[in-house]
Amino acid sequence: MSGVAESNFEKNAKESFSKIVELFNASEFAEARNLSRRIITVAKGIIKNRAWGIVSDGYNFVLAIAVLFKGLVDYIDVEALFDSNQIPDDRKDIEKLWNKLWDCRERLDFAKACCQSDTLEFILNRLDLIEKMFSQKFGQGLYLSPEILIKCEICNICQKDPRSCDHVVGNLYNGVRCCSVVKDFEFRNGGSIVEYPRDPRCRIWPWNMDQVKGTFEAPFFNFFQVDDFLEQSEW
Amino acid sequence: MLDPENRDFEKFGISKTDIEKFKVLLLPENFEEATDKDALYDATDAVHLSKKLKGQGVSCANSLDLNLNPKILDRRGEEFWFGIIYVIDSVVLPILTSLLAALIIDAHKDKDQKIVYKSKVSKVHLKLKLEKASGSTTIKYDGDPKTLIKVLEGLQNN
Numbered sequence: 001m002s003g004v005a006e007s008n009f010e011k012n013a014k015e016s017f018s019k020i021v022e023l024f025n026a027s028e029f030a031e032a033r034n035l036s037r038r039i040i041t042v043a044k045g046i047i048k049n050r051a052w053g054i055v056s057d058g059y060n061f062v063l064a065i066a067v068l069f070k071g072l073v074d075y076i077d078v079e080a081l082f083d084s085n086q087i088p089d090d091r092k093d094i095e096k097l098w099n100k101l102w103d104c105r106e107r108l109d110f111a112k113a114c115c116q117s118d119t120l121e122f123i124l125n126r127l128d129l130i131e132k133m134f135s136q137k138f139g140q141g142l143y144l145s146p147e148i149l150i151k152c153e154i155c156n157i158c159q160k161d162p163r164s165c166d167h168v169v170g171n172l173y174n175g176v177r178c179c180s181v182v183k184d185f186e187f188r189n190g191g192s193i194v195e196y197p198r199d200p201r202c203r204i205w206p207w208n209m210d211q212v213k214g215t216f217e218a219p220f221f222n223f224f225q226v227d228d229f230l231e232q233s234e235w
Numbered sequence: 236m237l238d239p240e241n242r243d244f245e246k247f248g249i250s251k252t253d254i255e256k257f258k259v260l261l262l263p264e265n266f267e268e269a270t271d272k273d274a275l276y277d278a279t280d281a282v283h284l285s286k287k288l289k290g291q292g293v294s295c296a297n298s299l300d301l302n303l304n305p306k307i308l309d310r311r312g313e314e315f316w317f318g319i320i321y322v323i324d325s326v327v328l329p330i331l332t333s334l335l336a337a338l339i340i341d342a343h344k345d346k347d348q349k350i351v352y353k354s355k356v357s358k359v360h361l362k363l364k365l366e367k368a369s370g371s372t373t374i375k376y377d378g379d380p381k382t383l384i385k386v387l388e389g390l391q392n393n
Binding site: 145146147148149150151153161162163164166168169185188192194196197198199202221 | 276277282283285286289290297298299306307308309310311312313314357
């Protein structure tokens with residue numbers, strides 16, 4: 001990383017984070033969102049324009065910071081939906097809040113490794129509280145859990161079968177988060193209904209069940225990744 | 236029960252010499268029941284465990300190392316599936332136990348700096364075959380993470 005924007009990134013990110021904490025304390029969420037989005041935009045530019053020949057931990061730091069600030073944007077969305085410290089009445093908003101809660105938690109848990117802060121702990125405790133309120137209101141819940149038979153998948157770092165390479169899913173390699181990319185698969189035995197899902201976003205809400213027909217609607221599969229917004233133009 | 240001498244390995248073209256190069260084998264989950272290579276599938280978490288073992292310098296073979304190329308069964312519930320873990324040399328048992336523990340149990344310090352152990356998942360599924368001078372032991376385990384670690388530690392002590 002050699003450009004002025006890149007070399008200033010760490011300093012800007014730290015200053016912006018402190019400013020966002022102040023804005024949170026003053027409940028000025030709109031300004032906090034704008035500031036977070038500015039940092040994410042700079043981070044996206046650095047990662048997009050990285051020099052592939054150069055291996056640098058700096059890119060990993062930029063990625064982690066981008067995820068941190070996206071987590072803060074998620075948190076602002078959570079607070080907007082959790083207005084007056086209440087779970088909303090509207091069913092679509094309830095589902096949206098639940099999904100945002102998990103997006104936010106997963107991103108901030110990931111970012112915690114590079115940023116220790118009382119504010120992050122506060123937010124994560126707040127998410128725990130909201131989850132507890134969901135549990136009190138709707139119970140543990142039931143979730144859809146598909147079984148997938150993967151016929152072909154590759155590591156996104158080296159493009160090889162993940163069983164034949166050393167890259168570890170979730171670790172960062174030069175600004176890229178390692179994951180397995182499924183190229184070919186089939187669903188096996190439909191799906192199971194479980195109490196403890198891998199992805200809580202696949203929740204079966206009571207209002208999406210048809211007691212008469214004995215059917216229900218729920219997300220079967222979710223492609224969420226903590227860094228998915230880096231590849232998206234709309235985020 | 237798996238045995239290097241029997242047809243479980245022979246039926247997939249794996250010789251005793253192929254196996255003896257390694258201290259641990261992570262085999263497809265249905266290795267014993269399947270009759271042909273196309274029907275085999277790996278358990279998702281065996282892929283991660285294999286990398287962890289190799290990362291620690293343990294001589295470990297996964298299904299690709301044994302020239303099998305099975306599909307991978309990904310169950311998207313909050314449970315861990317490791318398939319068949321065949322420990323050929325029991326010297327690796329302590330490191331296997333600690334790597335499994337790190338994967339399935341979250342250890343962190345509370346406000347009073349006491350270590351708190353919390354299961355990351357509700358259930359763990361695996362079949363462990365352990366070769367020892369005194370004979371072999373096979374355990375099929377479908378239960379909670381903490382008990383599994385106690386069982387593995389017990390095996391080490393024995």
